[in-house]
Amino acid sequence: MTLHALKEWSVVIDALATAKTIMLLRKGGIKEQNGKFEVTQTEVLLYPTYEHQQASLLKPDYAKLVQSVISGWHPETVKIHSWAKITHIIPVSDAGMVEKLQPYHIWGANFVCDRLKWKPHQPLYILLLKVYNLPKIHEIPYLTQYGGCKSWIDLESEIYLENSVAVLPESRYGELVAEILDTIK
Structure with missing residues:
Protein backbone atom coordinates (compact mmCIF):
# COMPACT_ATOMS: atom_id res chain seq x y z
CA MET A 1 0.00 0.00 0.00
CA THR A 2 1.18 3.50 -0.67
CA LEU A 3 -0.16 6.98 -0.23
CA HIS A 4 2.73 9.07 -1.61
CA ALA A 5 2.12 10.36 -5.13
CA LEU A 6 4.01 12.26 -7.81
CA LYS A 7 1.87 14.80 -9.66
CA GLU A 8 2.41 15.02 -13.39
CA TRP A 9 0.45 16.09 -16.44
CA SER A 10 -2.20 13.53 -17.35
CA VAL A 11 -0.82 13.17 -20.88
CA VAL A 12 2.65 12.40 -19.47
CA ILE A 13 1.30 9.76 -17.07
CA ASP A 14 -0.53 8.13 -19.96
CA ALA A 15 2.74 8.07 -21.94
CA LEU A 16 4.52 6.45 -18.98
CA ALA A 17 1.71 3.91 -18.46
CA THR A 18 1.79 2.88 -22.13
CA ALA A 19 5.61 2.59 -22.34
CA LYS A 20 6.02 5.59 -24.68
CA THR A 21 8.65 6.95 -22.27
CA ILE A 22 10.41 6.03 -19.04
CA MET A 23 11.69 9.55 -18.45
CA LEU A 24 10.52 12.59 -16.58
CA LEU A 25 12.35 15.91 -16.55
CA ARG A 26 11.65 17.87 -13.38
CA LYS A 27 12.65 21.10 -11.71
CA GLY A 28 9.74 20.98 -9.33
CA GLY A 29 6.77 23.12 -8.62
CA ILE A 30 6.73 26.62 -7.24
CA LYS A 31 5.60 25.33 -3.84
CA GLU A 32 8.29 22.67 -3.39
CA GLN A 33 9.42 21.90 0.12
CA ASN A 34 12.76 23.65 0.81
CA GLY A 35 12.31 25.58 -2.47
CA LYS A 36 13.79 22.86 -4.68
CA PHE A 37 12.90 19.52 -6.20
CA GLU A 38 13.73 16.49 -4.06
CA VAL A 39 12.84 12.81 -4.25
CA THR A 40 12.07 11.48 -0.78
CA GLN A 41 10.44 8.18 -1.77
CA THR A 42 11.23 6.03 -4.77
CA GLU A 43 7.94 4.10 -4.99
CA VAL A 44 5.17 6.52 -5.88
CA LEU A 45 1.68 6.56 -7.26
CA LEU A 46 1.31 8.58 -10.45
CA TYR A 47 -1.27 11.31 -9.91
CA PRO A 48 -2.61 12.81 -13.16
CA THR A 49 -3.08 16.57 -13.16
CA TYR A 50 -4.35 19.05 -15.69
CA GLU A 51 -2.78 22.09 -14.03
CA HIS A 52 -0.44 23.85 -16.47
CA GLN A 53 -0.87 21.09 -19.08
CA GLN A 54 -0.32 22.78 -22.45
CA ALA A 55 -0.29 21.17 -25.86
CA SER A 56 2.21 23.73 -27.19
CA LEU A 57 4.87 22.43 -24.79
CA LEU A 58 4.75 18.85 -26.08
CA LYS A 59 5.93 17.04 -29.18
CA PRO A 60 3.14 17.04 -31.83
CA ASP A 61 2.10 13.40 -31.30
CA TYR A 62 1.38 14.14 -27.64
CA ALA A 63 0.08 17.68 -28.06
CA LYS A 64 -3.03 16.37 -29.79
CA LEU A 65 -3.81 14.22 -26.72
CA VAL A 66 -4.03 17.13 -24.28
CA GLN A 67 -7.44 17.79 -22.80
CA SER A 68 -7.86 21.57 -22.66
CA VAL A 69 -9.27 22.90 -19.40
CA ILE A 70 -9.80 26.35 -17.94
CA SER A 71 -7.22 27.61 -15.45
CA GLY A 72 -7.72 26.13 -11.99
CA TRP A 73 -10.01 23.32 -13.20
CA HIS A 74 -9.70 19.88 -11.68
CA PRO A 75 -11.90 16.81 -11.90
CA GLU A 76 -14.18 15.93 -8.98
CA THR A 77 -12.53 12.52 -8.90
CA VAL A 78 -9.04 11.50 -9.95
CA LYS A 79 -8.27 8.17 -11.60
CA ILE A 80 -5.06 6.56 -10.33
CA HIS A 81 -4.10 3.73 -12.66
CA SER A 82 -0.33 3.37 -12.26
CA TRP A 83 2.66 3.70 -10.00
CA ALA A 84 6.41 3.78 -10.47
CA LYS A 85 9.74 2.89 -8.97
CA ILE A 86 12.10 5.81 -9.54
CA THR A 87 15.27 3.91 -10.40
CA HIS A 88 17.57 6.80 -11.38
CA ILE A 89 17.76 10.47 -10.41
CA ILE A 90 20.25 12.36 -12.54
CA PRO A 91 20.87 16.11 -12.17
CA VAL A 92 21.66 17.85 -15.46
CA SER A 93 22.72 21.45 -16.08
CA ASP A 94 24.14 21.16 -19.60
CA ALA A 95 21.78 22.18 -22.42
CA GLY A 96 23.70 20.01 -24.91
CA MET A 97 23.17 16.94 -22.76
CA VAL A 98 19.47 17.68 -22.43
CA GLU A 99 19.20 18.07 -26.21
CA LYS A 100 20.66 14.58 -26.70
CA LEU A 101 17.81 13.18 -24.60
CA GLN A 102 15.11 14.46 -26.99
CA PRO A 103 14.25 10.99 -28.36
CA TYR A 104 13.51 9.66 -24.86
CA HIS A 105 10.76 11.99 -23.61
CA ILE A 106 7.59 13.66 -24.89
CA TRP A 107 8.28 17.39 -24.33
CA GLY A 108 9.10 19.86 -27.06
CA ALA A 109 12.68 21.12 -27.33
CA ASN A 110 11.77 24.72 -26.43
CA PHE A 111 10.02 23.67 -23.23
CA VAL A 112 13.00 21.59 -22.12
CA CYS A 113 15.43 24.46 -22.73
CA ASP A 114 13.12 26.87 -20.88
CA ARG A 115 12.92 24.48 -17.90
CA LEU A 116 16.69 24.23 -17.83
CA LYS A 117 17.00 28.05 -17.77
CA TRP A 118 14.31 28.51 -15.06
CA LYS A 119 16.06 28.71 -11.68
CA PRO A 120 19.45 28.31 -13.44
CA HIS A 121 21.27 27.66 -10.16
CA GLN A 122 19.27 24.43 -9.80
CA ASN A 133 -0.23 -0.51 -14.05
CA SER A 151 5.35 17.70 -7.23
CA TRP A 152 4.51 15.52 -4.25
CA ILE A 153 1.30 14.85 -2.39
CA ASP A 154 0.14 12.33 0.16
CA LEU A 155 -3.22 10.82 -0.69
CA GLY A 174 17.24 -2.19 -18.66
CA GLU A 175 18.08 -1.61 -22.34
CA LEU A 176 16.40 1.83 -22.31
CA VAL A 177 18.14 2.82 -19.08
CA ALA A 178 21.51 1.78 -20.55
CA GLU A 179 20.84 3.82 -23.73
CA ILE A 180 19.90 6.90 -21.72
CA LEU A 181 22.88 6.61 -19.38
CA ASP A 182 25.18 6.12 -22.37
CA THR A 183 23.69 9.21 -24.03
CA ILE A 184 24.46 11.45 -21.06
CA LYS A 185 28.04 10.25 -20.48
Missing part, protein backbone atom coordinates in the same frame (compact mmCIF):
# COMPACT_ATOMS: atom_id res chain seq x y z
CA PRO A 123 19.73 21.43 -12.10
CA LEU A 124 17.04 19.81 -14.18
CA TYR A 125 16.45 16.32 -12.83
CA ILE A 126 16.13 13.33 -15.10
CA LEU A 127 13.98 10.68 -13.43
CA LEU A 128 13.89 7.19 -14.91
CA LEU A 129 10.77 5.32 -13.90
CA LYS A 130 9.91 1.65 -14.00
CA VAL A 131 6.14 1.96 -14.31
CA TYR A 132 3.47 -0.52 -13.26
CA LEU A 134 -2.47 -1.25 -11.11
CA PRO A 135 -4.81 -4.24 -11.42
CA LYS A 136 -7.75 -1.81 -11.33
CA ILE A 137 -8.23 1.93 -11.66
CA HIS A 138 -8.74 3.67 -8.32
CA GLU A 139 -11.07 6.63 -8.48
CA ILE A 140 -10.43 8.94 -5.54
CA PRO A 141 -12.07 12.24 -4.64
CA TYR A 142 -10.16 15.40 -5.49
CA LEU A 143 -9.18 17.25 -2.32
CA THR A 144 -8.02 20.87 -2.19
CA GLN A 145 -4.69 19.83 -0.61
CA TYR A 146 -3.89 17.94 -3.84
CA GLY A 147 -3.97 21.17 -5.84
CA GLY A 148 -1.29 23.73 -6.42
CA CYS A 149 2.09 23.77 -8.09
CA LYS A 150 3.89 21.02 -6.19
CA GLU A 156 -5.98 10.26 1.84
CA SER A 157 -6.96 7.01 0.10
CA GLU A 158 -4.94 3.83 0.46
CA ILE A 159 -3.99 2.17 -2.81
CA TYR A 160 -2.52 -1.31 -2.84
CA LEU A 161 0.17 -2.19 -5.34
CA GLU A 162 -0.17 -5.99 -5.27
CA ASN A 163 -0.81 -7.67 -8.63
CA SER A 164 0.40 -4.66 -10.59
CA VAL A 165 1.86 -5.36 -14.03
CA ALA A 166 5.07 -3.78 -15.32
CA VAL A 167 4.49 -1.82 -18.53
CA LEU A 168 7.86 -2.99 -19.86
CA PRO A 169 9.66 -6.29 -19.34
CA GLU A 170 12.71 -5.94 -17.09
CA SER A 171 15.07 -6.60 -20.01
CA ARG A 172 13.58 -3.83 -22.18
CA TYR A 173 13.57 -1.39 -19.28
Whole structure:
Protein backbone atom coordinates (compact mmCIF):
# COMPACT_ATOMS: atom_id res chain seq x y z
CA MET A 1 0.00 0.00 0.00
CA THR A 2 1.18 3.50 -0.67
CA LEU A 3 -0.16 6.98 -0.23
CA HIS A 4 2.73 9.07 -1.61
CA ALA A 5 2.12 10.36 -5.13
CA LEU A 6 4.01 12.26 -7.81
CA LYS A 7 1.87 14.80 -9.66
CA GLU A 8 2.41 15.02 -13.39
CA TRP A 9 0.45 16.09 -16.44
CA SER A 10 -2.20 13.53 -17.35
CA VAL A 11 -0.82 13.17 -20.88
CA VAL A 12 2.65 12.40 -19.47
CA ILE A 13 1.30 9.76 -17.07
CA ASP A 14 -0.53 8.13 -19.96
CA ALA A 15 2.74 8.07 -21.94
CA LEU A 16 4.52 6.45 -18.98
CA ALA A 17 1.71 3.91 -18.46
CA THR A 18 1.79 2.88 -22.13
CA ALA A 19 5.61 2.59 -22.34
CA LYS A 20 6.02 5.59 -24.68
CA THR A 21 8.65 6.95 -22.27
CA ILE A 22 10.41 6.03 -19.04
CA MET A 23 11.69 9.55 -18.45
CA LEU A 24 10.52 12.59 -16.58
CA LEU A 25 12.35 15.91 -16.55
CA ARG A 26 11.65 17.87 -13.38
CA LYS A 27 12.65 21.10 -11.71
CA GLY A 28 9.74 20.98 -9.33
CA GLY A 29 6.77 23.12 -8.62
CA ILE A 30 6.73 26.62 -7.24
CA LYS A 31 5.60 25.33 -3.84
CA GLU A 32 8.29 22.67 -3.39
CA GLN A 33 9.42 21.90 0.12
CA ASN A 34 12.76 23.65 0.81
CA GLY A 35 12.31 25.58 -2.47
CA LYS A 36 13.79 22.86 -4.68
CA PHE A 37 12.90 19.52 -6.20
CA GLU A 38 13.73 16.49 -4.06
CA VAL A 39 12.84 12.81 -4.25
CA THR A 40 12.07 11.48 -0.78
CA GLN A 41 10.44 8.18 -1.77
CA THR A 42 11.23 6.03 -4.77
CA GLU A 43 7.94 4.10 -4.99
CA VAL A 44 5.17 6.52 -5.88
CA LEU A 45 1.68 6.56 -7.26
CA LEU A 46 1.31 8.58 -10.45
CA TYR A 47 -1.27 11.31 -9.91
CA PRO A 48 -2.61 12.81 -13.16
CA THR A 49 -3.08 16.57 -13.16
CA TYR A 50 -4.35 19.05 -15.69
CA GLU A 51 -2.78 22.09 -14.03
CA HIS A 52 -0.44 23.85 -16.47
CA GLN A 53 -0.87 21.09 -19.08
CA GLN A 54 -0.32 22.78 -22.45
CA ALA A 55 -0.29 21.17 -25.86
CA SER A 56 2.21 23.73 -27.19
CA LEU A 57 4.87 22.43 -24.79
CA LEU A 58 4.75 18.85 -26.08
CA LYS A 59 5.93 17.04 -29.18
CA PRO A 60 3.14 17.04 -31.83
CA ASP A 61 2.10 13.40 -31.30
CA TYR A 62 1.38 14.14 -27.64
CA ALA A 63 0.08 17.68 -28.06
CA LYS A 64 -3.03 16.37 -29.79
CA LEU A 65 -3.81 14.22 -26.72
CA VAL A 66 -4.03 17.13 -24.28
CA GLN A 67 -7.44 17.79 -22.80
CA SER A 68 -7.86 21.57 -22.66
CA VAL A 69 -9.27 22.90 -19.40
CA ILE A 70 -9.80 26.35 -17.94
CA SER A 71 -7.22 27.61 -15.45
CA GLY A 72 -7.72 26.13 -11.99
CA TRP A 73 -10.01 23.32 -13.20
CA HIS A 74 -9.70 19.88 -11.68
CA PRO A 75 -11.90 16.81 -11.90
CA GLU A 76 -14.18 15.93 -8.98
CA THR A 77 -12.53 12.52 -8.90
CA VAL A 78 -9.04 11.50 -9.95
CA LYS A 79 -8.27 8.17 -11.60
CA ILE A 80 -5.06 6.56 -10.33
CA HIS A 81 -4.10 3.73 -12.66
CA SER A 82 -0.33 3.37 -12.26
CA TRP A 83 2.66 3.70 -10.00
CA ALA A 84 6.41 3.78 -10.47
CA LYS A 85 9.74 2.89 -8.97
CA ILE A 86 12.10 5.81 -9.54
CA THR A 87 15.27 3.91 -10.40
CA HIS A 88 17.57 6.80 -11.38
CA ILE A 89 17.76 10.47 -10.41
CA ILE A 90 20.25 12.36 -12.54
CA PRO A 91 20.87 16.11 -12.17
CA VAL A 92 21.66 17.85 -15.46
CA SER A 93 22.72 21.45 -16.08
CA ASP A 94 24.14 21.16 -19.60
CA ALA A 95 21.78 22.18 -22.42
CA GLY A 96 23.70 20.01 -24.91
CA MET A 97 23.17 16.94 -22.76
CA VAL A 98 19.47 17.68 -22.43
CA GLU A 99 19.20 18.07 -26.21
CA LYS A 100 20.66 14.58 -26.70
CA LEU A 101 17.81 13.18 -24.60
CA GLN A 102 15.11 14.46 -26.99
CA PRO A 103 14.25 10.99 -28.36
CA TYR A 104 13.51 9.66 -24.86
CA HIS A 105 10.76 11.99 -23.61
CA ILE A 106 7.59 13.66 -24.89
CA TRP A 107 8.28 17.39 -24.33
CA GLY A 108 9.10 19.86 -27.06
CA ALA A 109 12.68 21.12 -27.33
CA ASN A 110 11.77 24.72 -26.43
CA PHE A 111 10.02 23.67 -23.23
CA VAL A 112 13.00 21.59 -22.12
CA CYS A 113 15.43 24.46 -22.73
CA ASP A 114 13.12 26.87 -20.88
CA ARG A 115 12.92 24.48 -17.90
CA LEU A 116 16.69 24.23 -17.83
CA LYS A 117 17.00 28.05 -17.77
CA TRP A 118 14.31 28.51 -15.06
CA LYS A 119 16.06 28.71 -11.68
CA PRO A 120 19.45 28.31 -13.44
CA HIS A 121 21.27 27.66 -10.16
CA GLN A 122 19.27 24.43 -9.80
CA PRO A 123 19.73 21.43 -12.10
CA LEU A 124 17.04 19.81 -14.18
CA TYR A 125 16.45 16.32 -12.83
CA ILE A 126 16.13 13.33 -15.10
CA LEU A 127 13.98 10.68 -13.43
CA LEU A 128 13.89 7.19 -14.91
CA LEU A 129 10.77 5.32 -13.90
CA LYS A 130 9.91 1.65 -14.00
CA VAL A 131 6.14 1.96 -14.31
CA TYR A 132 3.47 -0.52 -13.26
CA ASN A 133 -0.23 -0.51 -14.05
CA LEU A 134 -2.47 -1.25 -11.11
CA PRO A 135 -4.81 -4.24 -11.42
CA LYS A 136 -7.75 -1.81 -11.33
CA ILE A 137 -8.23 1.93 -11.66
CA HIS A 138 -8.74 3.67 -8.32
CA GLU A 139 -11.07 6.63 -8.48
CA ILE A 140 -10.43 8.94 -5.54
CA PRO A 141 -12.07 12.24 -4.64
CA TYR A 142 -10.16 15.40 -5.49
CA LEU A 143 -9.18 17.25 -2.32
CA THR A 144 -8.02 20.87 -2.19
CA GLN A 145 -4.69 19.83 -0.61
CA TYR A 146 -3.89 17.94 -3.84
CA GLY A 147 -3.97 21.17 -5.84
CA GLY A 148 -1.29 23.73 -6.42
CA CYS A 149 2.09 23.77 -8.09
CA LYS A 150 3.89 21.02 -6.19
CA SER A 151 5.35 17.70 -7.23
CA TRP A 152 4.51 15.52 -4.25
CA ILE A 153 1.30 14.85 -2.39
CA ASP A 154 0.14 12.33 0.16
CA LEU A 155 -3.22 10.82 -0.69
CA GLU A 156 -5.98 10.26 1.84
CA SER A 157 -6.96 7.01 0.10
CA GLU A 158 -4.94 3.83 0.46
CA ILE A 159 -3.99 2.17 -2.81
CA TYR A 160 -2.52 -1.31 -2.84
CA LEU A 161 0.17 -2.19 -5.34
CA GLU A 162 -0.17 -5.99 -5.27
CA ASN A 163 -0.81 -7.67 -8.63
CA SER A 164 0.40 -4.66 -10.59
CA VAL A 165 1.86 -5.36 -14.03
CA ALA A 166 5.07 -3.78 -15.32
CA VAL A 167 4.49 -1.82 -18.53
CA LEU A 168 7.86 -2.99 -19.86
CA PRO A 169 9.66 -6.29 -19.34
CA GLU A 170 12.71 -5.94 -17.09
CA SER A 171 15.07 -6.60 -20.01
CA ARG A 172 13.58 -3.83 -22.18
CA TYR A 173 13.57 -1.39 -19.28
CA GLY A 174 17.24 -2.19 -18.66
CA GLU A 175 18.08 -1.61 -22.34
CA LEU A 176 16.40 1.83 -22.31
CA VAL A 177 18.14 2.82 -19.08
CA ALA A 178 21.51 1.78 -20.55
CA GLU A 179 20.84 3.82 -23.73
CA ILE A 180 19.90 6.90 -21.72
CA LEU A 181 22.88 6.61 -19.38
CA ASP A 182 25.18 6.12 -22.37
CA THR A 183 23.69 9.21 -24.03
CA ILE A 184 24.46 11.45 -21.06
CA LYS A 185 28.04 10.25 -20.48
